[in-house]
Amino acid sequence: MDLADLLKEYVPFTHDELNGILAHFTKESIPKNELLVREGQICRKLYFVEKGIGRSYYIKEDGKEVTQWFFGEGAFMSSVDSFFNQSQSHYYLEVLEDAVLYSISLDNIDLLLAQYHKMERLVRLITIDMLTKVVNKLNALQFQTARERYDYMISEYPDISYRVPLGHIASYLGMTQETLSRIRKNEG
Amino acid sequence: MDLADLLKEYVPFTHDELNGILAHFTKESIPKNELLVREGQICRKLYFVEKGIGRSYYIKEDGKEVTQWFFGEGAFMSSVDSFFNQSQSHYYLEVLEDAVLYSISLDNIDLLLAQYHKMERLVRLITIDMLTKVVNKLNALQFQTARERYDYMISEYPDISYRVPLGHIASYLGMTQETLSRIRKNEG
């Protein structure tokens, strides 16, 4: 998934606008398992995932990791709250596979917002998209069985479901590894 | 909670800007139990709750209502996804107490966005706030016991917790009425 294409899907930028915007992104190649943000740090960048998979997670008092979100190819990845408010992150952000990311700082977003009026629309649409996705997951978690939540995962993130460790998915779906393993066994 | 005060908290508007913005809102007095939006309709307005409490919910296949969100005094209320994308709402939106609301259409927001550059910032901040709140609830639901989820509710929405029917809160927290009733009994 190409960043330029994605941006055009959101807002009909001209060729020049698009180049102006893309120029503020930095291409980064990140090796597997690298942490981009730790809990308590401020998340300085918004990332676009061109290749690879990212995830955000937190660690419960009992030491267990809970996956909060997966970021597949074509997604914007960040510790959203921390990034937009430049406040301490409640989450870790990591890359699960060797990844190619395009990153942009909040300062650069602000520059672009000042420079291109259409940028505001872009940011607004992106945050509303994120909101919609989170609400969808919320609904899946709120009143569905473990099995139904897994089905939701498969339909929403078919690719991710088979590329990341089972335990990550289980905690993302609010169930234990063992339960997810048993669900998988009885599939199809 | 006053709308003007809230807007000023988000963005340092001048007196004139503030008046220009407020002029695009319509004051509405809505009686208890009125439905603002039905499932399948397009949510045409964003509401600010000055007085009263609203909630959004959906109805499961088995006919049971699931509360998706509460909107207390000082909150912006809408079927967010439907409103911003002017798409069909997955939710019902209703008022649980006689309410005083200030509403604005998406067209009017667009007018304001075109007129005041600071408006973009306002909308962005409001949507990010919503996002943060939804993410918080998601975390509460994902790996907490019924009791912990109730505690979260009390701390996040102390006023609402004692003003709306128990069943609404129970489904909001992803548990049955009976369970919530028992939790309440053992409080304090």
Next chain:
DNA sequence: TTCATTATTTGATCTAGGTCAAATGAAAGT
């Protein structure tokens, strides 16, 4: 390839919280 480490599966319990059903209490209309 071998060994060490980490991930997944499987089995045997156990329990939080769901379901069903009935009793009690609170509101709202006449």
Next chain:
DNA sequence: ACTTTCATTTGACCTAGATCAAATAATGAA
């Protein structure tokens, strides 16, 4: 005040999924 309707509580019981523990399987480093 009386009745109907709706909300909450309480009790008895039951399951989805957690926990604990051990056996395989997969991955990676040397």
